[in-house]
Amino acid sequence: MRRLVSTAALALLAGGIAAPALAQTPPATIGERYVPAPWWMRDPVIASMGFVRTEVQANRAGFSATFQVVDRSATDASRAAADRVRALSQALAAYGVDKVRVETTLTTRPLYDQYRDESGVLRDNVRSDRIERYQADATVSITIRDITVLERVYATVLASSPTSVGQVGFNLEPDNELITWLSGEAVKDSANRARAAAANAGASLGPVRVIDPTGRACQTDVLAGWPSYSSGGGLATTVDSSEVVVTGSRARSVAAPPPPPAPPPPGTAPSEAQIEAARLALQPPLRQITDSACVVYGLSN
Incomplete structure (x- = not known):
């Protein structure tokens, strides 16, 4: 009878019926003495969270x-x-x-x-x-x-x-070029942080174990039964986007504008002189955009 129950349980698992429930359950209970680690933590590793920000002109x-x-x-x-x-x-x-x-x-x-x-x-x-x-x-x-x-x-x-x-x-509606560039900067930032942390601890970086653009691999709470996917912490690294998105303003004359001409009659488009007389300086503001990435490295002494 015990063997039949075991076979039925295996059939449920193979069919994926119990998979959604298991996906929502951490591999350990909070408060347990021992918690199983993710596969990429079997050996000494450093999980580095890259977090970058930049300012881009509104488009x-x-x-x-x-x-x-x-x-x-x-x-x-x-x-x-x-x-x-x-x-x-x-x-x-x-x-x-x-x-x-x-x-x-x-x-x-x-x-x-x-x-x-x-x-x-x-x-x-x-x-x-x-x-x-x-x-x-x-x-x-x-x-x-x-x-x-x-x-x-x-x-x-x-x-x-x-x-x-x-x-x-x-x-601001970022284009694909800006999104791809910022994602790469986030990975670079995670590598820089990992390299500095390992050097300060007297170790050196080994091979890459995980590259997670979502950042969740660096947000697992191993001590309380992973995954918890808490929000990322730390301050963002500011990166320069001037080579990707051209920003700046045109130089303008400070001379007093001429008096405005009479308004156009109803139903007619304004003339070129009327348009120039109504022209104002409208400088698009800068908008902040951020991205993050997690890279897990092995460690060696």
């Missing part, structure tokens, strides 16, 4: 502008608002979707006659027969995928005389 930007029109009818208000953004949308679309993406939305709402109640509070007389006018808002949402055209695009929008313009927001 994405976005903002929105609203053109508001009030008219007697909803149709007239919507048409007038659409006319104000049509030429601007066409001018921005000319940059191409790889540089500038434009999304235009149009909303219309009624403006009611107002009255004061017995407390003197001004309220809307929300009735269909008390609509005085209609307000149409044409909103242009712009995403800049090429930072080099940000200032000109922003100036073009300002020169179009919008009712309101939102704040420019920046963010």
Whole structure:
């Protein structure tokens, strides 16, 4: 009977039924006197956690502008608002979707006659027969995928005389080249830390046992029944990314700008002089990006 139970247990293990439960269970109970070590700790090793950081100029930007029109009818208000953004949308679309993406939305709402109640509070007389006018808002949402055209695009929008313009927001979307480079720097940092630690302890590095880009091999709590995968500690090493991502700003003249020309008529794109007059300095900020890696080395005296 005991043999049948053992065979059934082996069948469950071979079929993978018990595998998910075992994967969640550490190989030892916290508090036990002896804890089995991972395979790469059978001999003296040093597990070194590389942690690097760098600052890269933001490569994405976005903002929105609203053109508001009030008219007697909803149709007239919507048409007038659409006319104000049509030429601007066409001018921005000319940059191409790889540089500038434009999304235009149009909303219309009624403006009611107002009255004061017995407390003197001004309220809307929300009735269909008390609509005085209609307000149409044409909103242009712009995403800049090429930072080099940000200032000109922003100036073009300002020169179009919008009712309101939102704040420019920046963010960083690392490309594959930057991600790969930073991952390599993390491995180099782990090697430098391991080499220094071994030298300070009077030992020398042996062959590489494990290279773990996730860093979990360096976060196992062997004393409490691994794996625990606690968060990595220590300060990040700052690395220079100037050779990978070009950053910097163009030199600018400090002379006083000329007086702004008259705004363009509704439905027409702003002229070159109007765009230059509305141009502002928009310096993309730096964004921090980090990466980590774990490398386990053997040790020799």
